[in-house]
Amino acid sequence: MNLKNTHIHFENIVPSVDQGRYPAKGIVGETCVVAADVFRDGHETLKVFLLWRLGSRDPWNEVSMNDLGNDRWKAEFLPEQVGEYEYFIQAFSEYDGRRSSVERSGMIYRLVVDPPKARFGAWYEIFVRSQGNDPRKGGTFRDAEERLSDIKKMGFDVVYLAPIHPIGTTARKGPNNSLLAGPHDPGSPWAVGSEAGGHDALEPSLGSWQDFHQFIERAKKLEMDVALDFVPHCSPDHPWVKEHPEWFYHREDGSIKCHENPPHVYEDVFPLNFDAPNHEALYCALRDVFLFWCQKGIKIFRVDNPHTKPVTFWEWVIREVKDRFPDALFLAEAFTRPKMMKLLSKAGFSQSYTYFIWRTTKAELTDYLTELVSSEMSAYFRPNFFVTTPDILPRYLQEGGRNAFLSRLALAATLSPSYGIVNGTELIENQGLPGTEEYADSEKYQIRVRNWDQEGNIKHVISQLNRVRRENPSLHVLDSVMFLSTNHDQVLAYIKRTKDQRNILVCVVNLDPYQAHEAVVQIPLDKLGFIWEADFEVYELMTGDPIRFSKSISVSIDPHVLPFKIFQVKHS
Numbered sequence: 153m154n155l156k157n158t159h160i161h162f163e164n165i166v167p168s169v170d171q172g173r174y175p176a177k178g179i180v181g182e183t184c185v186v187a188a189d190v191f192r193d194g195h196e197t198l199k200v201f202l203l204w205r206l207g208s209r210d211p212w213n214e215v216s217m218n219d220l221g222n223d224r225w226k227a228e229f230l231p232e233q234v235g236e237y238e239y240f241i242q243a244f245s246e247y248d249g250r251r252s253s254v255e256r257s258g259m260i261y262r263l264v265v266d267p268p269k270a271r272f273g274a275w276y277e278i279f280v281r282s283q284g285n286d287p288r289k290g291g292t293f294r295d296a297e298e299r300l301s302d303i304k305k306m307g308f309d310v311v312y313l314a315p316i317h318p319i320g321t322t323a324r325k326g327p328n329n330s331l332l333a334g335p336h337d338p339g340s341p342w343a344v345g346s347e348a349g350g351h352d353a354l355e356p357s358l359g360s361w362q363d364f365h366q367f368i369e370r371a372k373k374l375e376m377d378v379a380l381d382f383v384p385h386c387s388p389d390h391p392w393v394k395e396h397p398e399w400f401y402h403r404e405d406g407s408i409k410c411h412e413n414p415p416h417v418y419e420d421v422f423p424l425n426f427d428a429p430n431h432e433a434l435y436c437a438l439r440d441v442f443l444f445w446c447q448k449g450i451k452i453f454r455v456d457n458p459h460t461k462p463v464t465f466w467e468w469v470i471r472e473v474k475d476r477f478p479d480a481l482f483l484a485e486a487f488t489r490p491k492m493m494k495l496l497s498k499a500g501f502s503q504s505y506t507y508f509i510w511r512t513t514k515a516e517l518t519d520y521l522t523e524l525v526s527s528e529m530s531a532y533f534r535p536n537f538f539v540t541t542p543d544i545l546p547r548y549l550q551e552g553g554r555n556a557f558l559s560r561l562a563l564a565a566t567l568s569p570s571y572g573i574v575n576g577t578e579l580i581e582n583q584g585l586p587g588t589e590e591y592a593d594s595e596k597y598q599i600r601v602r603n604w605d606q607e608g609n610i611k612h613v614i615s616q617l618n619r620v621r622r623e624n625p626s627l628h629v630l631d632s633v634m635f636l637s638t639n640h641d642q643v644l645a646y647i648k649r650t651k652d653q654r655n656i657l658v659c660v661v662n663l664d665p666y667q668a669h670e671a672v673v674q675i676p677l678d679k680l681g682f683i684w685e686a687d688f689e690v691y692e693l694m695t696g697d698p699i700r701f702s703k704s705i706s707v708s709i710d711p712h713v714l715p716f717k718i719f720q721v722k723h724s
Contacts, residue, residue, distance in 0.1 A: 165188040
């Protein structure tokens, strides 16, 4: 019999994801708090230490863990650089002043530390070809560059580009996804690849490489990052179709299959076969696309439909890219099943699209945010609440119009640290194809020309919301939300607060885009560190008006004026 005596036990180590199988997530400059249950059989006294380092080659740093009682221990370290950190816990017994039974937690845990924009940011999605003013030809990078000042003025800090690569002509789609494209129809930018090149080329009609670089530099001067749509499939005209036909799916007659996602068929797109016999070469080619754009100055990628590709690929490629560019960020466009959405985040995606776009009732919003904040997801899942996407125009917005748009904007901007809109949201574009969640005359298939200052736009409200977000650190984190009791099903109220209680906001939103409602909101002043007799000040941040405040307040919200109010509470 050969049994090893294990006297010291390690349990419930946090942060960890699936017992350390995947890394947890952190933000540079923010303390990582590590806690664990550490105990031993017998009565000897324990000493417990946290060991941590950046990367796998740096020397270990050691810090003593504090005994919190009941065998719970805690320590912390400060990640001062982006990158992947390692940590584990070590303990030993004190016996006659000597170390005995030195043992460690069973594995090394990992923490991926990202720049702040991995968690907090306001995204604005544009189609470059729709930024011009001539309906007979598409916009260019120079036209898009001229729009950057306006986008910055609205308070956005990430400009997200729909695909900017050459567009195929074979099976090109016409307006509203029709199968017949006219000679001047531009096609879908997601049908990547033509004789002009593939994923590492520019659509010629958008301008030159010099124009592109000038656009990137202008965004940088305005302190905005540029994100790019990464599309892991090809048009029938992509160079890879001729160079590597083995990377695609084939029918019995040898022809290549187009993409099918029943009931939808995408005749202008060929899916890649990630299980091809030489899939390693395909993996490396896709990795090199990411690296190519990182070298061009783009470090943020929105990835199209990642849930239809192997998770093992994403785990590998994200790590490959972040080994070279640790500040690279990846947004998963994963409108898919909950477990797959979670797994993609565990595998390395910095952020994810969410179900927010379809959560419209008070109960749905409360339950969903509670899950994001209070479940195990908080260790690895960072949401990005897009109000709409080019593919999804919810019925709530189609039917509710301006008031519904303002309500959803307020919810997205105050509930989630990261949120986004598509160009045209500020103009209340809500015309859908009958019976669908698709935009009518979607710019996925045609060029749009707009008057960005047309009457009825809500740019001023968006600007104010983004200013409130920048100035209030309670809106920079997800787990600061506390839902409040109200006496009306159409009125949602919640608190956002920092851990030190120095920044406290009370947000009240009327979810009904048609009628004004009044509700009594219960404020737990004791949980906010207020003594009832003490003086405090409250201001409504969208108007700057001071208001009277107590343990319960009556709030009346008319959606035809503004469907939400944001109160800042301050100790006087």
